[in-house]
Amino acid sequence: MKLIMVLAVAVSIILGCVHRPNIYAPRRTPSAEHQAAKTTAACLGCHDVGKFPHHDRDDDCFSCHKLCKGC
Structure with a gap:
């Protein structure tokens, strides 16, 4: 039972980190x-x-x- 709980928590953490938006990405100014x-x-x-x-050119910027x- 403990092994299943540990695996479930590990999978949740990994999936949460992979699919989380980048909170440190620069925001677009409201120009x-x-x-x-x-x-x-x-x-x-x-x-x-390229800079x-x-x-990549095919990335989704948004x-x-x-x-x-509020900037």
């Missing part, structure tokens, strides 16, 4: 350009992802980079 951007293609019009580590409210 007109950022508010109008609704697709990754709109982000790539201004930002060169940022761990970023999954990590949320619009900052």
